[in-house]
Amino acid sequence: MRFIKNTLDKVKIIAGNNKYLKTFKPVLNAMDEFFFGTDKVTTLPHIVDNMDIKRLMSLVIIALLPVTIASIYFWGLRVLLVIMVSYAFGGLIEVCFAVFRKKEIHEGFLVTGLIFPLILPPGVPLWVVAVGVMFGVMFGKEVFGGTGRNIFNPAIVGRVFLTIAFPKIMTMNWQMPFNKGLGGFIHFQNTVDAVTTATPLVLFKNQGIVTSYSNLMFGQSAGCIGETFRVGIIAGGLFLIVMRIVDWRLPLAYLATVFVFPYLSNHLIHTQFALGGFQLFSGGLLLGAFFMATDPVTSPFTKPGRWISGALLGILTLLIRNLSGYMEGVMFSILLINAFTPLIDTAVLKARYKKGRPR
Amino acid sequence: MLKPARTFRGGYRFKNFNGQARPVIVENHMPVLVTIPLKQGFGAELKSLVKKGDAVFAGQIIARDDNVVSSPIHSSVNGVVEEVRRMNYFKRQTAMVIIRTNNASREILRIEGCSLDWARLSNEKIEELIYLSGVSSLDREGIPTRFKSSIIPPEEVKHLIVHGVGSEPYNISLDLLLKDKNLLNFLEGVKILKRIMPNSKVHLSLNAKKRSIIEQVAKLTSQLEWLDTYPLEPKYPQGYDEILVPTILNQNFPYGYSAANIGVVILNIQAVLGVYEAVCNGKPFIERVIAICGPSIKDNIHVKVRVGTPLKDILAERIKIEMPVRVVMNSLLTGFQLNDISLPVDRTFSHIVAIPEKKEREFLSFMRPGKTRDSYTRAFLAGILPWIKRAPDTNKHGEERPCISCGFCERACPVKIIPHLLAKHVQRNLIDETIMNYGIFNCIECGLCSYVCPSKISLMKIIKEGQDKLTMQGCDSTQCILPYFNLKGIEEYRGVTKL
Numbered sequence A: 001m002r003f004i005k006n007t008l009d010k011v012k013i014i015a016g017n018n019k020y021l022k023t024f025k026p027v028l029n030a031m032d033e034f035f036f037g038t039d040k041v042t043t044l045p046h047i048v049d050n051m052d053i054k055r056l057m058s059l060v061i062i063a064l065l066p067v068t069i070a071s072i073y074f075w076g077l078r079v080l081l082v083i084m085v086s087y088a089f090g091g092l093i094e095v096c097f098a099v100f101r102k103k104e105i106h107e108g109f110l111v112t113g114l115i116f117p118l119i120l121p122p123g124v125p126l127w128v129v130a131v132g133v134m135f136g137v138m139f140g141k142e143v144f145g146g147t148g149r150n151i152f153n154p155a156i157v158g159r160v161f162l163t164i165a166f167p168k169i170m171t172m173n174w175q176m177p178f179n180k181g182l183g184g185f186i187h188f189q190n191t192v193d194a195v196t197t198a199t200p201l202v203l204f205k206n207q208g209i210v211t212s213y214s215n216l217m218f219g220q221s222a223g224c225i226g227e228t229f230r231v232g233i234i235a236g237g238l239f240l241i242v243m244r245i246v247d248w249r250l251p252l253a254y255l256a257t258v259f260v261f262p263y264l265s266n267h268l269i270h271t272q273f274a275l276g277g278f279q280l281f282s283g284g285l286l287l288g289a290f291f292m293a294t295d296p297v298t299s300p301f302t303k304p305g306r307w308i309s310g311a312l313l314g315i316l317t318l319l320i321r322n323l324s325g326y327m328e329g330v331m332f333s334i335l336l337i338n339a340f341t342p343l344i345d346t347a348v349l350k351a352r353y354k355k356g357r358p359r
Numbered sequence B: 001m002l003k004p005a006r007t008f009r010g011g012y013r014f015k016n017f018n019g020q021a022r023p024v025i026v027e028n029h030m031p032v033l034v035t036i037p038l039k040q041g042f043g044a045e046l047k048s049l050v051k052k053g054d055a056v057f058a059g060q061i062i063a064r065d066d067n068v069v070s071s072p073i074h075s076s077v078n079g080v081v082e083e084v085r086r087m088n089y090f091k092r093q094t095a096m097v098i099i100r101t102n103n104a105s106r107e108i109l110r111i112e113g114c115s116l117d118w119a120r121l122s123n124e125k126i127e128e129l130i131y132l133s134g135v136s137s138l139d140r141e142g143i144p145t146r147f148k149s150s151i152i153p154p155e156e157v158k159h160l161i162v163h164g165v166g167s168e169p170y171n172i173s174l175d176l177l178l179k180d181k182n183l184l185n186f187l188e189g190v191k192i193l194k195r196i197m198p199n200s201k202v203h204l205s206l207n208a209k210k211r212s213i214i215e216q217v218a219k220l221t222s223q224l225e226w227l228d229t230y231p232l233e234p235k236y237p238q239g240y241d242e243i244l245v246p247t248i249l250n251q252n253f254p255y256g257y258s259a260a261n262i263g264v265v266i267l268n269i270q271a272v273l274g275v276y277e278a279v280c281n282g283k284p285f286i287e288r289v290i291a292i293c294g295p296s297i298k299d300n301i302h303v304k305v306r307v308g309t310p311l312k313d314i315l316a317e318r319i320k321i322e323m324p325v326r327v328v329m330n331s332l333l334t335g336f337q338l339n340d341i342s343l344p345v346d347r348t349f350s351h352i353v354a355i356p357e358k359k360e361r362e363f364l365s366f367m368r369p370g371k372t373r374d375s376y377t378r379a380f381l382a383g384i385l386p387w388i389k390r391a392p393d394t395n396k397h398g399e400e401r402p403c404i405s406c407g408f409c410e411r412a413c414p415v416k417i418i419p420h421l422l423a424k425h426v427q428r429n430l431i432d433e434t435i436m437n438y439g440i441f442n443c444i445e446c447g448l449c450s451y452v453c454p455s456k457i458s459l460m461k462i463i464k465e466g467q468d469k470l471t472m473q474g475c476d477s478t479q480c481i482l483p484y485f486n487l488k489g490i491e492e493y494r495g496v497t498k499l
């Protein structure tokens, strides 16, 4: 601790005296704050909550840890490399903007940097990761003015950009996961049986094959890096809800819609939707519902708004999954609903604060 | 009658803070010099009736004016007036009478006409006793008597709420206040108040966690059909008038005005005990029980002090000096910071809280398990180990960041407004009718939104700023209130608060 402090102080002095290094002050300050906390004191109220954004973000990361570790087991140590690339290049953009704006660096990026790799296919080339994360952070967040002002979830912006720009890479790189022994912990990548296979959603759509629930739950199916170990996702999501960091309304509305809607529409309009249970546990739905749709910045803040947007997300996801050429509806629908978030909130507020009513 | 437990939406329960005052009371030694503010509690500032050199005795009235809304003020010691001058007292220039004690006897001269058999006294006499004792100036609207001690006359009171909820992080001990005989005295006090406010219904609201007290009260009052007892969850800010009225009476509160404007009087337990003492024992209200709380105090107890005692007389030997300390009056969320310990205590003090002023930084603070850290979220060890005491300090525990719309402030706000939305409007300088519509004037400045915000945004301050700016533009809080309420005594209320 002393050592870190001394080093930081020294570097700070050097940087303070150097015209060029001065621009990197935000980086040093961020590190300083990261390690040593704050020395500011309150005014009124005299005490404030111990929670801060750093801990909040760390908790999201903790909630993602089971999934991340499991994904290393399923897809090999290369996953670590993908995560590192994501952090490095996303961080680069973040730092550039902080330096450019002379503002401090915000912690929100720590979550984006981890979620982004989790929604990519396991075989994704590293340069694609770098391009995607840079695009996502830049156009998903920074152009709006940084954390707290963004309309779209940066990870999803990056992912959707990749899907549209490199459709081949993003839809062809499916592998079967390791399932024996130490699996991916001792392999770099699944080369032995690197047969490209299809995700459960594709299997169902093209051949009507329904993957078994146990395979879906415990990661024995093809899919994006972090979306297949669904037990871990559910555990992480519930953890955040219990910690009161994530509001339960939106995920509940989203998942309930996805579960109920197929029954209704199969009855009413006789299209062939896969049944609710299968819908719930396939694709990136759970990861999206718990970790991305609930991103507080980009989801409605009003309670009715959360119900509405959850329900809309559900319907949209199913429609895209079943009626469009894309297999994966979650990312597109979240992106779309993100765009409607301000509208939903405004409508809810309008209804709630009708003029001339005593409160 | 005992009613089912009640609560309200929003709010936050501060649990198990370290340094709660034990239910023990000691008398503080008699002060050598007292400084008595001529405005204490509800009422206008008075003119001194004594001048330099006058000899006064404990309990002697040194200021009184029956023509303005006010209650008399007494000398709290036997002594000689040393000086009458204006001083800065809680951000307001206030006239003070400074008295040097020359006889440290604890005797207090009784007010004439008091009687243990109060039922035989006339209403006028009872009101006079209450007024002369000064207890009628306590709490936010005072106790109405025919002597203009509040803004409405006693017959206009429709509801009297007596509360001992204790929803702050630190509370005065209910067990102590209502110990043994005090409980009976308290109920007598309630009956006296009912007598002078004959048209009122009385609502006793007590901390739902104090089962035994509630049971005793319920048993003792089961015959009184004009009295209801409500156990209330001790969730902050339940003790505020603005929250008590909707919780108990299911009625909207005229935010920005006083409960008395809608015919409701809200008193706390010490005031009712004071009424009993005044009417039955003729005691002027010159002593106050103060809970000395917080981890920076050596021994957390209650002390009984004379009004006008300088803070240093109370704190000097009780405070831990190893670390910097912040001393706060009454509430950690909204109370004044007591920087100058030569200032005196007045009738309105009920708590003095001392917590460490924590400026030093902490290595990897945000990663600590947090066994003693209180949080609205459950993300600290304290959240799962409720029996471990939480240690508050004044550190901000994090850097200020942009709002992430996490909604904590909205969930915590007791008056159902959306603090972050209002703050965003104010910060972007979008100050117009919209934010008035969003209820910016409903804010009761409880400070919870600022407390819970993980981005460390001073929401309460920003909202206050917005209110001021809006008022400057000519939008007034009256526009949201007056059309919907039939308020009484507005002029008088203005007269007292806008001084």
Ligand code: SF4
Binding pocket: B412, B413, B414, B415, B416, B417, B419, B442, B443, B444, B445, B446, B447, B448, B449, B450, B459, B460, B463
């Ligand atoms: S200070 Fe005002 S806005 Fe904030 S929680 Fe209290 S009442 Fe609500």
Ligand code: SF4
Binding pocket: B402, B403, B404, B405, B406, B407, B408, B409, B410, B419, B420, B452, B453, B454, B455, B456, B457, B459
């Ligand atoms: S608590 Fe703070 S960060 Fe959360 S919504 Fe309110 S202002 Fe924004």
